[in-house]
Amino acid sequence: MNICVLFLTHESKPSIMQHFDSITLPAGWSKHLLVDEDSCAVSDFGNRNVIGFRHDNLVKLGYRPIAATIVPGSAHFPVIEFAYTHQYDYVWAIEFDVHWTANWLDFFNQFDHHADFLTTQLRRFDSDPEWVWWDSMQSPPGTLFPWHHPHASLASFNPIYRLSSAAVAALRRRFLWGWTGHNEVTIATLLEQDGFIVADMDSESEFKRGPHCKRVYSLDTMRWRPEFSLQDVSTFQPNQLYHPVKH
Template identity: 30%
Template sequence: MNLMNFFNDTFEISTISESNDFNSAILLLTNKCNKIIYQKYKLLNRVGNKHKSYVLFHKEHTNEIIFEKKREKIFPFTNDILKSMGYSAIGKELLPGNNHFPLLKFYQENPEFDFYWLIEDDVHYNGNWSNFLTFFLKFSSTDFLSSHIYEFYEKPNWYWWNTLSHSNKIILSQNKLSSFNPIYRLSNRALAYLHNQLKDGWKGHHEVLIPTLLKQGGFNIQDFGGTGQYVAKNCINRFYKIIEINQIEKLFGNSMRFKPNISPIEITENLLYHPVKYFGD
């Protein structure tokens, strides 16, 4: 299989009429400047239908913002964002665990959207991005959409639980949630709440911080695939599939997982796949 075909421009972009006026920002998070990223941005940018696409570009010493055309909406940031926003980061780098910082920075400077999608550059959807993204416009009451949402008791040995902390507040382990966030959506009001909580002193890996704080705040949380208790109506194994081959680490073997990398021969259905790596990544 030719990997470049993953991001070709031949997908038919369908138009889905919606009865609401909600609009969304689509943020492609990357630190790369290459043809694959450019093609992926073009596909996301063609979704339209109340969606606007941006490249959330992590500027580093070894890269530059170079694209073939000048019509791309670029939102650049550096690791300085980890110190300048008044939040506490875990570690000194964006990864692991701090990818909510650029999302919150974008939200603060662009507060006009109802919903904000963050999509890491190694997420591949083997279908029509327009169908996927517009499907969730009807989920207007859902504040957080993500994958592999679990209660503490379902993954008690997960490494990042204890990164969620505050200098004088405690959330008991049994009240914590985790999620898998290579692609996720947050509502405007959820981002406002998270901003206030982070300003108040909460910190942690975003895959425990976001779902747990939103759960504590009474927000609506749903999973867009798999088989767990948070899976949204009509989404059981719809946008990614659960294949239970390892009870210790449930992400292995699924179409959305931490590792190993997705092989091209696995990409056979209209599902989300992660991580999809390419030559040079």
């Protein structure tokens, strides 16, 4: 199976490169640094496998961001474009400030390949109606939502996630057609509406990936804010995902 891990960064600090180097993979997998060239240079990363992207080039392809920069909400566009053009069976996207407190090989090996979208904090509108990004999702110009929005919408937290090749192709088609919004609402919502399997890494979620899965994060470890520091790493619980760990 052709699987790639994409490590997203807009910084070239030595600690970030060491983090990338430490990611061990199952046999036959590959990994690349996916680098925002609007913030740093590909040449900063030496002889590592580096793929650069620019926000303007993605817009020229037809992607519709919600802002003039990749953040907020559009960091999924370079992932989708790279995965689509390279035809991977599955692609993992991991932001540079995600920390796993064990061997990454053990992390990857615990997941089967059943879900088309595997992520964290999957939830429906009714469980979090005040969330700020629900209304960012818009259909192509001149069209209407084909379902009752936003009550049929899903949200997810995506510092780390996995997509199947079929999901990548479907999302790319949707986004180049004109769908837009923060990736934390568009990816899960569009994929579920298109009949794909969406799953959560959390064994306590209604979207859990299977009956025997372990819990690999909590709302205390995977969060938007406050930030963790590198000094906090020594206090982390084993076999857990943490975000954001700032370098």
